[in-house]
Amino acid sequence: MSYFKIGRQAFIAAVAAIGLAGPASADGHQVLDSIHFLIPGGAGGGWDGTARGTGEALTEAGLVGTASYENMSGGGGGKAIGYLIENADSNHGTLMVNSTPIVIRSLTGVFPHNFRDLTLVSGTIGDYAAIVVGKDSPVNSMADLLAAFDANPNDTAIGGGSVPGGMDHLVAAMVMEAAGKDALSVKYIPYDAGGKAMAALLSGEIAALSTGFSEAVDLAGAGEVKIIGVTAPERVGAAPDAMTMKEQGIDTTFVNWRGFFAAPGLPDEMKAKYQDAIAKMYDTSEWEKVRARNGWVNIHNSGDDFLAFLENQEKVIGDLMKKLGFL
Amino acid sequence: MLEGLLIGLQTAFSVQNLLMVIGGCLIGTFIGMLPGLGPMSIIAIMIPVAISLGDPSAALILLAGVYYGAIFGGSTSSILLNAPGVAGTVASSFDGYPMARQGKAGKALTIAAIASFAGGTVGAILLMVFAPALSSVALLFHSAEYFALMVVGLSAIAAFAGTGQVAKALIMTVLGLIMATVGEGALFNLPRFTMGVMDLQSGFGFITLAMAMFALPEALFLVLKPKDMKGSEGDIKDLRISRSEAKAIAPVIGRQSIQGFFIGVLPGAGATIASFLGYAVERNIAPKHEQDEFGKGSIKGLAAPETANNAACTGSFVPLLTLGIPGSGTTAILLGALIALNVTPGPRLMLDEPQIFWAVIMSMFIGNLVLLILNLPLIPYIAKILAVPRNYLIPFILFFTLMGAYIGQNNATELLLLVGFGICATALKFADYPLAPLLIGFILGGMMEDNFSRSMQLYDGIAFIWERPMTLALLVIAAILIILPSYRNRRARARARGVAEGD
Numbered sequence: 001m002s003y004f005k006i007g008r009q010a011f012i013a014a015v016a017a018i019g020l021a022g023p024a025s026a027d028g029h030q031v032l033d034s035i036h037f038l039i040p041g042g043a044g045g046g047w048d049g050t051a052r053g054t055g056e057a058l059t060e061a062g063l064v065g066t067a068s069y070e071n072m073s074g075g076g077g078g079k080a081i082g083y084l085i086e087n088a089d090s091n092h093g094t095l096m097v098n099s100t101p102i103v104i105r106s107l108t109g110v111f112p113h114n115f116r117d118l119t120l121v122s123g124t125i126g127d128y129a130a131i132v133v134g135k136d137s138p139v140n141s142m143a144d145l146l147a148a149f150d151a152n153p154n155d156t157a158i159g160g161g162s163v164p165g166g167m168d169h170l171v172a173a174m175v176m177e178a179a180g181k182d183a184l185s186v187k188y189i190p191y192d193a194g195g196k197a198m199a200a201l202l203s204g205e206i207a208a209l210s211t212g213f214s215e216a217v218d219l220a221g222a223g224e225v226k227i228i229g230v231t232a233p234e235r236v237g238a239a240p241d242a243m244t245m246k247e248q249g250i251d252t253t254f255v256n257w258r259g260f261f262a263a264p265g266l267p268d269e270m271k272a273k274y275q276d277a278i279a280k281m282y283d284t285s286e287w288e289k290v291r292a293r294n295g296w297v298n299i300h301n302s303g304d305d306f307l308a309f310l311e312n313q314e315k316v317i318g319d320l321m322k323k324l325g326f327l
Numbered sequence: 328m329l330e331g332l333l334i335g336l337q338t339a340f341s342v343q344n345l346l347m348v349i350g351g352c353l354i355g356t357f358i359g360m361l362p363g364l365g366p367m368s369i370i371a372i373m374i375p376v377a378i379s380l381g382d383p384s385a386a387l388i389l390l391a392g393v394y395y396g397a398i399f400g401g402s403t404s405s406i407l408l409n410a411p412g413v414a415g416t417v418a419s420s421f422d423g424y425p426m427a428r429q430g431k432a433g434k435a436l437t438i439a440a441i442a443s444f445a446g447g448t449v450g451a452i453l454l455m456v457f458a459p460a461l462s463s464v465a466l467l468f469h470s471a472e473y474f475a476l477m478v479v480g481l482s483a484i485a486a487f488a489g490t491g492q493v494a495k496a497l498i499m500t501v502l503g504l505i506m507a508t509v510g511e512g513a514l515f516n517l518p519r520f521t522m523g524v525m526d527l528q529s530g531f532g533f534i535t536l537a538m539a540m541f542a543l544p545e546a547l548f549l550v551l552k553p554k555d556m557k558g559s560e561g562d563i564k565d566l567r568i569s570r571s572e573a574k575a576i577a578p579v580i581g582r583q584s585i586q587g588f589f590i591g592v593l594p595g596a597g598a599t600i601a602s603f604l605g606y607a608v609e610r611n612i613a614p615k616h617e618q619d620e621f622g623k624g625s626i627k628g629l630a631a632p633e634t635a636n637n638a639a640c641t642g643s644f645v646p647l648l649t650l651g652i653p654g655s656g657t658t659a660i661l662l663g664a665l666i667a668l669n670v671t672p673g674p675r676l677m678l679d680e681p682q683i684f685w686a687v688i689m690s691m692f693i694g695n696l697v698l699l700i701l702n703l704p705l706i707p708y709i710a711k712i713l714a715v716p717r718n719y720l721i722p723f724i725l726f727f728t729l730m731g732a733y734i735g736q737n738n739a740t741e742l743l744l745l746v747g748f749g750i751c752a753t754a755l756k757f758a759d760y761p762l763a764p765l766l767i768g769f770i771l772g773g774m775m776e777d778n779f780s781r782s783m784q785l786y787d788g789i790a791f792i793w794e795r796p797m798t799l800a801l802l803v804i805a806a807i808l809i810i811l812p813s814y815r816n817r818r819a820r821a822r823a824r825g826v827a828e829g830d
Contacts (some may be wrong), residue, residue: 070737071737072738072739074528074738074740077525077527079526079738108517110528157784157785187784189785190777191777193659195653196594196595199466199646200470202466202650203467204469205470205785218671219651219652219673221671222651222671223674224650225675229748293666
């Protein structure tokens with residue numbers, strides 16, 4: 001995923017936007033004067049791109065006066081969470097970006113906190129997961145993959161761009177569980193980046209790859225890989241030929257979301273303003289520009305929906321991780 | 328192909344595009360000198376500017392200028408200040424910095440500029456001629472071969488294992504390998520050896536360690552042992568390369584352009600591995616008296632990694648342009664830029680949009696050429712940095728290193744780590760332990776472990792070593808590279824004894 005996010009790009013554009021959008025924002029629909037974005041990782045990563053892209057759209061559309069950004073890496077994101085909780089009172093103007101790993105890392109105890117310690121603002125974008133195989137692979141559907149797995153689980157290695165117990169592994173395990181197989185016997189091979197995992201798939205080192213849908217869609221369009229299953233509830237417009245897991249009798253869905261959190265104890269009216277600004281953002285052409293540039297999928301979950309969504313995801317992932325022995 | 332070249336040339340030689348490439352080269356060179364900002368961050372900074380141009384060819388030409396400028400700028404800080412800002416230029420400091428210390432900074436920069444130009448240009452030619460055929464080369468290597476390739480790369484430490492130094496060099500290498508295991512491992516998603524410190528969870532930062540091992544001890548050395556540093560005080564002499572020197576480095580540049588390019592084509596390897604391998608291979612095939620020069624200011628030792636890393640950067644465009652797979656962080660960012668410009672790299676790019684493909688190739692040639700033309704006259708001025716009086720230079724280096732460690736991550740803990748490791752490194756330097764092997768071990772260690780553990784999982788054990796012929800071959804080469812020098816040494820010693828006895 002990470003290579004679709006161009007951190008500084010958004011930053012500079014946003015800086016430019018502060019200058020340019022100044023007069024334009026006086027037309028009365030401004031919701032907030034300013035937002036300070038806290039980014040738990042370094043410049044150029046996925047979180048960075050999400051925060052700066054959102055800030056760019058919000059300011060250019062005139063919904064927010066100015067946006068500022070702060071990168072606070074450390075502890076795989078845990079440092080920023082701790083900072084926001086410890087300095088809650090002075091951070092009412094701050095929004096922190098985060099994503100599915102906050103759920104996973106809180107479960108494993110990498111983070112001493114979890115999402116309940118923060119104020120949930122809104123989930124904004126997401127990406128479905130997909131299982132893909134190389135173009136020359138005899139496998140054409142999930143059924144073929146499951147048959148190959150049944151015949152020889154050891155030779156049916158599934159790779160991914162995350163550590164074992166990380167997102168790509170959990171998706172592969174989730175799919176196999178839902179298909180009635182033993183997730184523990186899935187041979188998962190980790191790579192340190194999505195691109196390298198894709199190269200390994202094409203070189204024939206692994207039989208299938210668990211990856212983000214948006215990462216696979218271009219290569220699938222070019223005929224280099226076949227998407228054999230998407231974890232979306234229904235087919236996605238960008239690849240209408242790619243079957244969902246559900247269609248193939250595997251009852252599972254998964255969204256890798258990204259969203260925004262605020263300091264604990266944030267007054268409700270502030271929270272409502274943030275949610276309002278984000279909700280209005282979806283209808284602007286400025287957001288559409290940022291979204292299209294990055295290949296993001298709009299998946300808007302605000303307030304209580306966001307909580308219910310996270311709790312459900314935490315339960316599903318937690319059960320799976322227990323089963324896999326990571327908890 | 329000729330037609331394509333003409334399209335590319337036509338695009339490239341407009342006034343606007345020439346200005347783009349000149350501007351890009353200058354911006355890249357100067358920002359690239361700052362250790363915290365490698366080619367990746369500089370390209371990321373320039374992308375919005377490039378996208379606002381609207382014309383994909385012009386945008387790519389600008390970015391190529393920035394890219395090549397940044398690589399050259401990174402070499403400059405490695406050579407002049409021993410402050411390698413990117414892993415790919417670490418090997419350039421092995422011999423580049425000693426040359427600068429001997430007052431040959433100008434010559435070192437000239438060699439770096441020429442080697443970079445040659446590596447980049449030969450790489451671009453190979454890319455132009457063979458790109459479609461090379462996509463299969465990019466997919467040739469599995470994790471097992473990558474592991475073996477890292478082992479070959481590790482043999483570069485031999486250059487620091489001079490007489491009586493073998494044990495010390497090995498200790499430092501192992502220390503580097505150990506330090507690479509801190510943080511989240513490849514096989515587990517749990518932190519290792521972090522002692523509960525959250526800031527260690529993602530491991531030690533490369534820049535932090537590079538600055539702590541190389542730049543900071545140098546600066547402290549300048550303060551603690553001012554007498555030893557006389558050499559750097561002298562005027563910048565020796566700007567030109569003599570004819571015999573040119574003859575000596577020409578075959579090195581030729582070999583490394585090709586070797587570096589092919590290593591760059593592999594998505595799991597890249598410029599860093601290419602530079603270490605280039606250094607190791609050139610040292611091992613050099614004649615005995617030149618071999619001893621490596622690590623002490625050998626022109627070959629500088630030309631090899633400089634050529635290899637530039638050729639590899641060009642090579643890394645093969646998987647990007649032919650398969651749409653980014654093999655390195657920089658190509659990943661470029662992929663993002665291309666997509667934003669509505670260009671989808673992949674097997675169909677050459678057929679659907681040949682003008683983009685040729686614009687990329689032409690931008691490489693022009694970027695390299697303009698960089699050479701711009702920098703050769705600038706080198707005397709850049710080298711003058713070293714003529715700055717020491718009481719101004721030292722604070723400057725300290726500022727430079729500390730900022731480098733902080734700038735990418737905005738994490739103040741990096742500064743504490745930098746100073747702590749810097750002090751340890753200075754102590755080790757006083758005890759005459761070579762610090763380069765530690766950094767080589769650290770850089771290669773993580774990748775080695777990842778690839779090793781993947782192969783172990785895929786083959787349920789170490790069977791991959793003999794089941795995969797290429798892995799075995801690479802490991803045999805590594806063994807030869809390690810054993811050969813000591814065998815040669817022993818034979819030389821035996822011969823010397825024989826002569827003595829004969830008297």
